[in-house]
Structures are given as structure tokens and as C-alpha cells.
Amino acid sequence: MASIKQLEKIASQVRRDIIRQTAGANSGHPGGSLGCADFMTALYFGIMKHNKKFKMTGKDEDMFFLSNGHISPVWYSVLARSGYYPVKELKTFRKINSRLQGHPATHEGLPGIRVASGSLGQGISVAIGAALAKKMDKDKRTIYALTGDGELQEGQVWEAMMFAAHHKVDNLIVTVDWNGQQIDGPTKKVMALGNLEAKWKSFGWKVIKMDGHNMSEILKVMKEAKAACGKGKPICILMTTAMGRGVDFMEGTHKWHGKATNPEQTKNALSQLKETLGDY
Amino acid sequence: MLSKLTYKEKKATRDGFGDGMTQLGRRNKKVVALCADLVGSLKIQTFIDENPERFIQVGIAEANMMGIAAGLATAGKIPFTTTFANFSTGRVYDQIRQSIAYSHKNVKICASHAGLTLGEDGATHQILEDVGMMKMLPGMTVINPADYTQTKEATIAIAKHKGPVYLRFGRPSWPVFVPKGKFEIGKALKLNNGKHITIVATGHMLWYAVEASKELEKEGITVDLINIHTIKPLDEGAILRSVKKTGCCLVAEEHQRNGGLGESVAGVLARKFPAPMAMVAVDDSFGESGKPDQLLKKYGLSPKHIYKAARKLVKKK
Known part of the structure; x- marks a missing residue:
């Protein structure tokens, strides 16, 4: 496992990849991607047991499902940096004939992706299905899923929450990217989520809060979550993050949810993020 | 047969x-x-x-x-x-x-x-x-x-x-009347050979198509009766072979005409062998409460509806 310093170095490169992918396509979703860069780096380089020689069924591996598919740039970066496909493929993001579709898809056969996402609210259900299959097969590995907070406004999420508790899907760790922002503004204004902790708890989940920008805390909490598996309850991590984290003019606002930086802004953003592994 | x-x-x-x-x-x-x-x-x-x-x-x-x-x-x-x-x-x-x-x-x-x-x-x-x-x-x-x-x-x-x-x-x-052991995904099931009209039916409407075909034969109209159970992928070859022989095609289904099997068949014929067609299906309408046979009759899906539509179609050829 990589050290905290190493993970932070990787996360910096992942953030550069995010800015460069979205700027290169002149579209995409940098805000949420930057906010989840630390968590996704920790997941792929410090937490999950996974194999870059990708197998769809994920037998004897941990599996990850991204429900908020629009933050594809961060996922594409960590997958490439993990060796699932060449890093230089990141430059095809959102372009014609690419495997790196605007939202993640299996259709073009990109290694590391197991289901399409983008239309929101579906990922937890899919993760539950994979978790149930692991139980049937007596496969002890863990299923991870990431969902946005705005996404929790979709009704299907609450169907999935009810199901996972009722059926004791306790090999499932769902992380909520709790950045408080969505396209039209702060979640509090658009459609308030209320007391998220109380809501997940009352649905029967074990809930842990986590700072999504503190690498050592991410590792510690995810370890704690993993240890809590197999005890009859699904696990929810409420992860506080700042949308646009790492670039001063992008941080903490919904304005960079779905907009790429122009050439000048790109230069400014990249000047704030150290190149640690080499740009593609 | x-x-x-x-x-x-x-x-x-x-x-x-x-x-x-x-x-x-x-x-x-x-x-x-x-x-x-x-x-x-x-x-x-x-x-x-x-x-x-x-x-x-x-x-x-x-x-x-x-x-x-x-x-x-x-x-x-x-x-x-x-x-x-x-x-x-x-x-x-x-x-x-x-x-x-x-x-x-x-x-x-x-x-x-x-x-x-x-x-x-x-x-x-x-x-x-x-x-x-x-x-x-x-x-x-x-x-x-x-x-x-x-x-x-x-x-x-x-x-x-x-x-x-x-x-x-x-x-x-x-x-329960379909012969056993004949089901194959994507392959039409031929139930009768005739030369005057092709009738394509799916689902419950297949039995009604059989009843209508029996009536038509009494009048000397012989029916090439095809069961399409697999609506997609459609067995285009079976439909084309039949329509090339009979020169017309009626499709019966328990579905809206819009978007149904009839449209799929019409698409094939339009592209490859244009021929007179009739569709026995629900005509842009919601259903209502009632008994199945009452409903099928009211919404134009009875054996009699197939029979009448078939006679009219054969005359049009």
C-alpha cells in the first residue's frame, strides 16, 4: 500500500488529469471530480484489492461502482494511473471514437467499468446486486459505491437504502460525496437533504462521517468501515468535500459543476497542482 | 394442418x-x-x-x-x-x-x-x-x-x-395448442401453409388467428399462418418468403398499433417487398375494466375482427 505522502502525490496528478481532460474536451464535470480526487486515489491505491487485468465479474476482488457518473474524469484518471489502460488514452476523453465516454460506459469496452452511469440514482442498486452475488458465491470481498449528494434526491436511492438494510447487505460500503452543491446551486436551496446522518441511520445503515480531503482520515475511516462489514448492516460514509477542491477559483462553488476551464484558467489551475507522475 | x-x-x-x-x-x-x-x-x-x-x-x-x-x-x-x-x-x-x-x-x-x-x-x-x-x-x-x-x-x-x-x-x-418442442429464439413458427394471405400473430392473438383462419378456409381463402414469438430480432426471412407467395399480410397482436409487431413487419415489407397489409391491434387507445374476451372484442381484437380484416385485405390484392 502506498504511503500517505505517495497518495497525496498521486491525487495531485489526478487533479491535473481532471483539469486537462475537461479542458481538452472543452466540456465535462471538473468540480465534483476534483472534490473526489483524494477519495478515489485512496480507494484505488490504498484501499481496494483490485486487478488491472480487468474481469467483469470481479471474482475474488473488491468492486467499485460510480453512481454519479458525471465525475468520470476522476475515475478515468485513477483507472489509467492504476494501469487499466494507457495514461495517454485520457486525451481522448469525450472525443469521437473514444472509450472514455462523457459518462462511464461498458459499451466501448473500457477496462475497469462494469456498468454505465450518468442517469442518476441507479448505482447503489447495482452495487447491491453485485454484493448479493458475492454473498451467494461466498466471496468475502467488499463492494464499494460512490454517490453524489444531490443525487440522493432520486427516489430509487431510498428504495435501495431500504432494501440493503432489510436484506442485511453488510458487504457494501456506500460513500456519499457530501459537497452540498448541485447544478442549479447549493443543495440547501435547490432541494434540501435535511439531516442526512439521521436519514441513513433511520433507514438501518451504519453511518460514519469523514473528511474527504484528509488522506490519513480517509484511510482510517475506510479501514474502520471495512472492519464493520459482516455485522448485519450496510455502511454509509458521509464524506464532506469541497467541489472544485485544489484550485482556488473553482473551490466551494457549483459554478464548476459542469464547465471546463478556458486556456487561461487551465494554465492558472495547473500552476496550483504539482505534476508528480508526469502528464500524459 | x-x-x-x-x-x-x-x-x-x-x-x-x-x-x-x-x-x-x-x-x-x-x-x-x-x-x-x-x-x-x-x-x-x-x-x-x-x-x-x-x-x-x-x-x-x-x-x-x-x-x-x-x-x-x-x-x-x-x-x-x-x-x-x-x-x-x-x-x-x-x-x-x-x-x-x-x-x-x-x-x-x-x-x-x-x-x-x-x-x-x-x-x-x-x-x-x-x-x-x-x-x-x-x-x-x-x-x-x-x-x-x-x-x-x-x-x-x-x-x-x-x-x-x-x-x-x-x-x-x-x-394450450402450440406443438411442443418447436420454440427457438428468433425463429418464426409456421403453423399452416396457404396461398391467399399471410397472417402473422403473436401472443394470445395467435389462437384467435387460428380460429379466424379456420373460418377463412371454409370460404376457400387459405392462410399462411405464421407465429412470431420473437418480435426482435424479427425472422424477416420467414415473413418475406410467405408474403412473396401470398401477396398480402395481416398482423394480429394485443398491443398498440403504434410500436407493435405490425409496425416491425410493415418496416420489413416497406424496405424489401411492399405489399398490402392490415393490422389488427389497439388503435391509439387505453383499455378499461372488463373480462378479457369482452375487452378483446370491444377493442377490435376478436377472431371476427381478424376474419373480416383478412377478407377485406384479400379482396384488395
């Missing part, structure tokens, strides 16, 4: 599904059944009793059921989702589109109580648009069997087929 198409008993197509599931449960350990609070209606209690570890009750939450099925398929299972046709399609179209069809998941969407023959529950539950919705999804196989035997055989066959399938069947007791 027509005279051989008779029946000794009536059974529901959904019973064929349930019995098919029982067999699959014993034969194929990868098969997992999911249900959204309609176990009794879908006739899968024996499967559940014999394989409790491979049954998942999801409650009244169909969207979640489709997602879970996609996850199970990802990990190598063969999930069969079960609920009414309305809740198997219209209610969860986006979940099917993204998590199943676009993601190439090996999920079998098994839908009972399709069409008008659901009866007394009325139009809220009588979906007549499902075939249209499902056939538009890239890569989706769409099957609408005609009787108990065919539904049972189709249920068993789709477990071996790799890829998403929509299997549509119904509620009422219906004549």
Missing part, C-alpha cells in the same frame, strides 16, 4: 413461466429470481420453495429491482426480474436503458399481465405500449409467447441466451 390446431385444456401463459422457472431452478444454478411483491401472480412459488437462496424479494420497488438485477448479472448470475408488464417496462424504462441494455447485462425481464387480457384491473395496469418501448432498445431481445407450452419453453430458452431479454406473457387462462 389447421385442423390439428385444437386444444384440450386452457392454462395461463404465466403458469408456463412459473413451470419453466421451476425447471430452470433445478437445472441452472446461476439463475436468480427477483420479484417486486407479486410472487403469487407470477407463479414462482415452487422456484422459491426449492431455491430460497436464489430468490430475492425486493418489495414494491421496481427501479431498485432492475438495478440489482444489473449488479447480479455483472457478477455472473442470470437474474430473472418478475412483475407485471407495466411495472417491468414503463415504470423502469430508464433503469433498463442505462443499467441493463446499454451496459449489455444478461438480465431477463419477465413480465406478466400484459395487454387488455389482464381484465378487470383496468387501463392503469393494461400496458399496450411495452413491446414498442422494449424493441427500441438496442440489443434487447423481445419475446411474446402464445400459450402455456411456448411460454414454458421460452422461459427455459432465454436462460441460455446471452444478453438482455424482455419476455412478455399474460394473466388469463388460454387454449
Whole structure:
């Protein structure tokens, strides 16, 4: 496992990849991607047991499902940096004939992706299905899923929450990217989520809060979550993050949810993020 | 051949599904059944009793059921989702589109109580648009069997087929008459040779097409009778061979005319062999409460409607 310093170095490169992918396509979703860069780096380089020689069924591996598919740039970066496909493929993001579709898809056969996402609210259900299959097969590995907070406004999420508790899907760790922002503004204004902790708890989940920008805390909490598996309850991590984290003019606002930086802004953003592994 | 198409008993197509599931449960350990609070209606209690570890009750939450099925398929299972046709399609179209069809998941969407023959529950539950919705999804196989035997055989066959399938069947007791052992996905079933008209029928309407064909033969109009159980991929060759011989084609189905099998057949003929056509289907209308036979009659789907439309079509040739 990589050290905290190493993970932070990787996360910096992942953030550069995010800015460069979205700027290169002149579209995409940098805000949420930057906010989840630390968590996704920790997941792929410090937490999950996974194999870059990708197998769809994920037998004897941990599996990850991204429900908020629009933050594809961060996922594409960590997958490439993990060796699932060449890093230089990141430059095809959102372009014609690419495997790196605007939202993640299996259709073009990109290694590391197991289901399409983008239309929101579906990922937890899919993760539950994979978790149930692991139980049937007596496969002890863990299923991870990431969902946005705005996404929790979709009704299907609450169907999935009810199901996972009722059926004791306790090999499932769902992380909520709790950045408080969505396209039209702060979640509090658009459609308030209320007391998220109380809501997940009352649905029967074990809930842990986590700072999504503190690498050592991410590792510690995810370890704690993993240890809590197999005890009859699904696990929810409420992860506080700042949308646009790492670039001063992008941080903490919904304005960079779905907009790429122009050439000048790109230069400014990249000047704030150290190149640690080499740009593609 | 027509005279051989008779029946000794009536059974529901959904019973064929349930019995098919029982067999699959014993034969194929990868098969997992999911249900959204309609176990009794879908006739899968024996499967559940014999394989409790491979049954998942999801409650009244169909969207979640489709997602879970996609996850199970990802990990190598063969999930069969079960609920009414309305809740198997219209209610969860986006979940099917993204998590199943676009993601190439090996999920079998098994839908009972399709069409008008659901009866007394009325139009809220009588979906007549499902075939249209499902056939538009890239890569989706769409099957609408005609009787108990065919539904049972189709249920068993789709477990071996790799890829998403929509299997549509119904509620009422219906004549059991389709010869055994003939079901093959994507292959039309020829039930009678005739030279004056091609009649293509799917689902419950196949029996009515048989009855109408018998009446037509009494008047010297011989019917090339084709059962299309697999609406997609469509056996275009079988339809074209027949229409090239007869010169006209009537399609009968328990579905909206818009988006149904008739449109698929019309598309093939328009592209490859334009010929006079008639469609016996629901004409841009919702259904209502009533008994199945009353409803089929009121909405223009009785044997008599097929008979009349066929006579008119033959005259037009």
C-alpha cells in the first residue's frame, strides 16, 4: 500500500488529469471530480484489492461502482494511473471514437467499468446486486459505491437504502460525496437533504462521517468501515468535500459543476497542482 | 394442418413461466429470481420453495429491482426480474436503458399481465405500449409467447441466451395448442401453409388467428399462418418468403398499433417487398375494466375482427 505522502502525490496528478481532460474536451464535470480526487486515489491505491487485468465479474476482488457518473474524469484518471489502460488514452476523453465516454460506459469496452452511469440514482442498486452475488458465491470481498449528494434526491436511492438494510447487505460500503452543491446551486436551496446522518441511520445503515480531503482520515475511516462489514448492516460514509477542491477559483462553488476551464484558467489551475507522475 | 390446431385444456401463459422457472431452478444454478411483491401472480412459488437462496424479494420497488438485477448479472448470475408488464417496462424504462441494455447485462425481464387480457384491473395496469418501448432498445431481445407450452419453453430458452431479454406473457387462462418442442429464439413458427394471405400473430392473438383462419378456409381463402414469438430480432426471412407467395399480410397482436409487431413487419415489407397489409391491434387507445374476451372484442381484437380484416385485405390484392 502506498504511503500517505505517495497518495497525496498521486491525487495531485489526478487533479491535473481532471483539469486537462475537461479542458481538452472543452466540456465535462471538473468540480465534483476534483472534490473526489483524494477519495478515489485512496480507494484505488490504498484501499481496494483490485486487478488491472480487468474481469467483469470481479471474482475474488473488491468492486467499485460510480453512481454519479458525471465525475468520470476522476475515475478515468485513477483507472489509467492504476494501469487499466494507457495514461495517454485520457486525451481522448469525450472525443469521437473514444472509450472514455462523457459518462462511464461498458459499451466501448473500457477496462475497469462494469456498468454505465450518468442517469442518476441507479448505482447503489447495482452495487447491491453485485454484493448479493458475492454473498451467494461466498466471496468475502467488499463492494464499494460512490454517490453524489444531490443525487440522493432520486427516489430509487431510498428504495435501495431500504432494501440493503432489510436484506442485511453488510458487504457494501456506500460513500456519499457530501459537497452540498448541485447544478442549479447549493443543495440547501435547490432541494434540501435535511439531516442526512439521521436519514441513513433511520433507514438501518451504519453511518460514519469523514473528511474527504484528509488522506490519513480517509484511510482510517475506510479501514474502520471495512472492519464493520459482516455485522448485519450496510455502511454509509458521509464524506464532506469541497467541489472544485485544489484550485482556488473553482473551490466551494457549483459554478464548476459542469464547465471546463478556458486556456487561461487551465494554465492558472495547473500552476496550483504539482505534476508528480508526469502528464500524459 | 389447421385442423390439428385444437386444444384440450386452457392454462395461463404465466403458469408456463412459473413451470419453466421451476425447471430452470433445478437445472441452472446461476439463475436468480427477483420479484417486486407479486410472487403469487407470477407463479414462482415452487422456484422459491426449492431455491430460497436464489430468490430475492425486493418489495414494491421496481427501479431498485432492475438495478440489482444489473449488479447480479455483472457478477455472473442470470437474474430473472418478475412483475407485471407495466411495472417491468414503463415504470423502469430508464433503469433498463442505462443499467441493463446499454451496459449489455444478461438480465431477463419477465413480465406478466400484459395487454387488455389482464381484465378487470383496468387501463392503469393494461400496458399496450411495452413491446414498442422494449424493441427500441438496442440489443434487447423481445419475446411474446402464445400459450402455456411456448411460454414454458421460452422461459427455459432465454436462460441460455446471452444478453438482455424482455419476455412478455399474460394473466388469463388460454387454449394450450402450440406443438411442443418447436420454440427457438428468433425463429418464426409456421403453423399452416396457404396461398391467399399471410397472417402473422403473436401472443394470445395467435389462437384467435387460428380460429379466424379456420373460418377463412371454409370460404376457400387459405392462410399462411405464421407465429412470431420473437418480435426482435424479427425472422424477416420467414415473413418475406410467405408474403412473396401470398401477396398480402395481416398482423394480429394485443398491443398498440403504434410500436407493435405490425409496425416491425410493415418496416420489413416497406424496405424489401411492399405489399398490402392490415393490422389488427389497439388503435391509439387505453383499455378499461372488463373480462378479457369482452375487452378483446370491444377493442377490435376478436377472431371476427381478424376474419373480416383478412377478407377485406384479400379482396384488395
